[in-house]
Amino acid sequence: MNKEDLLGVLQAIYEQSQASRTGLAEKTGFAPSYISALVADLRRRGLVEEGGRSPSRAGRRRVLLHVAPDLAHLVGIRIGRANMRIVVTDFLGKVLSLKKIPTNITMGEQHVFNLIEQEIGAAIKSDSLIKGIGIAMSGVIDRNSGTLLFWPKVPGWIDVPLKRRIQNKFGLPVVLEDTVRTMALAEEKFGDAKGRNNFVYVVVSMGIGAAIYINNRLYLGADDLAGELGHTTIDERGELCSCGNRGCLEVYASGWAIINRIKMGLQQGVHSSLSQLTENNPDRISIEAIVNAAKVGDQFAHTVLWEAGVHLGTGIATIVNLLNPEAIVLGGEVPRVAKNFLLKPLFHSFRGRTFHRSVSNLKVLVSRLGGEAGATGAAIVMAEKLLPEFL
Numbered sequence: 001m002n003k004e005d006l007l008g009v010l011q012a013i014y015e016q017s018q019a020s021r022t023g024l025a026e027k028t029g030f031a032p033s034y035i036s037a038l039v040a041d042l043r044r045r046g047l048v049e050e051g052g053r054s055p056s057r058a059g060r061r062r063v064l065l066h067v068a069p070d071l072a073h074l075v076g077i078r079i080g081r082a083n084m085r086i087v088v089t090d091f092l093g094k095v096l097s098l099k100k101i102p103t104n105i106t107m108g109e110q111h112v113f114n115l116i117e118q119e120i121g122a123a124i125k126s127d128s129l130i131k132g133i134g135i136a137m138s139g140v141i142d143r144n145s146g147t148l149l150f151w152p153k154v155p156g157w158i159d160v161p162l163k164r165r166i167q168n169k170f171g172l173p174v175v176l177e178d179t180v181r182t183m184a185l186a187e188e189k190f191g192d193a194k195g196r197n198n199f200v201y202v203v204v205s206m207g208i209g210a211a212i213y214i215n216n217r218l219y220l221g222a223d224d225l226a227g228e229l230g231h232t233t234i235d236e237r238g239e240l241c242s243c244g245n246r247g248c249l250e251v252y253a254s255g256w257a258i259i260n261r262i263k264m265g266l267q268q269g270v271h272s273s274l275s276q277l278t279e280n281n282p283d284r285i286s287i288e289a290i291v292n293a294a295k296v297g298d299q300f301a302h303t304v305l306w307e308a309g310v311h312l313g314t315g316i317a318t319i320v321n322l323l324n325p326e327a328i329v330l331g332g333e334v335p336r337v338a339k340n341f342l343l344k345p346l347f348h349s350f351r352g353r354t355f356h357r358s359v360s361n362l363k364v365l366v367s368r369l370g371g372e373a374g375a376t377g378a379a380i381v382m383a384e385k386l387l388p389e390f391l
């Protein structure tokens with residue numbers, strides 16, 4: 001069998017999670033008989049298995065194929081400014097184990113690095129099937145070299161050759177990917193974006209980012225920088241952003257911005273139950289604490305969340321007007337925790353700034369995936385890279 005064709009079919013099956021022979025023929029353009037022969041070869045090699053059947057439509061139900069889940073296991077790790085999540089997954093991205101630990105970023109680069117290595121090491125020790133490591137970072141990365149170029153709002157961490165360091169340490173292939181994109185990939189595989197061709201995944205956590213899917217493909221941009229929604233301008237003369245520009249969306253609607261506004265308000269003596277709730281310790285002000293305050297009627301917490309929602313709605317209106325997607329999926333801690341405190345003003349704001357026609361069919365959804373989605377997506381990126389190795 002032609003190796004390239006085998007790989008093409010294997011990749012198509014992996015991409016679709018479950019694929020029928022007829023669907024593969026349509027997707028690849030190969031004759032059905034050739035597809036059958038290729039699939040038979042892949043099954044003989046133990047790479048592909050038959051699973052369930054497609055939902056009954058008119059005619060025969062089709063047998064569905066999937067890539068063998070135990071082809072390899074993977075470590076996925078998402079390194080965030082506050083926490084890191086470590087998962088071990090099977091080849092299809094099913095989470096076998098899951099861990100969340102504080103990143104302790106203030107203790108310095110070496111400390112965090114030791115922590116990363118310790119966690120990856122422990123995961124590898126526990127599972128002999130692990131064949132690769134996927135790392136998701138929220139900083140600015142060079143995907144080709146696997147380098148973290150810099151990490152906004154985190155001192156140090158400039159030009160860190162993450163991929164090389166981890167690869168040398170463990171002797172396994174490593175891939176470094178942007179967290180927003182790994183989260184979006186998980187959403188596309190397992191979440192509300194599944195089966196959608198044109199959607200934008202928007203992450204609102206400490207920063208704001210987006211992954212744009214056009215015709216079922218992630219749009220990377222000419223310099224691999226597409227999706228920097230957080231640094232689109234919503235006020236030309238606005239406050240200074242960490243990127244050097246003024247009035248970026250991130251300055252008004254990110255988790256960091258929300259927390260910062262609360263901190264400043266409390267410092268200036270604004271009356272709020274948050275002073276008591278956090279025992280006057282600014283470090284205890286979290287999105288969760290702010291939402292809890294809003295829930296019990298705290299006007300200040302409510303207003304700050306409302307304003308962030310309005311700004312976010314403006315940012316999302318820009319996406320909708322520009323791309324006319326079928327869905328916007330909101331991921332990250334802020335929408336997950338704040339829910340309607342953020343969504344109500346968000347809808348209000350973006351409906352007023354978009355054409356009725358482009359919004360009437362638009363779905364705006366809050367991701368239902370857990371906080372481990374970024375790590376799981378990183379594992380899937382690694383799995384995709386490993387596929388050619390099996391042929």
Ligand SMILES: [Zn+2]
Nearest residue numbers: 231241243248
């Ligand atoms: Zn900016």
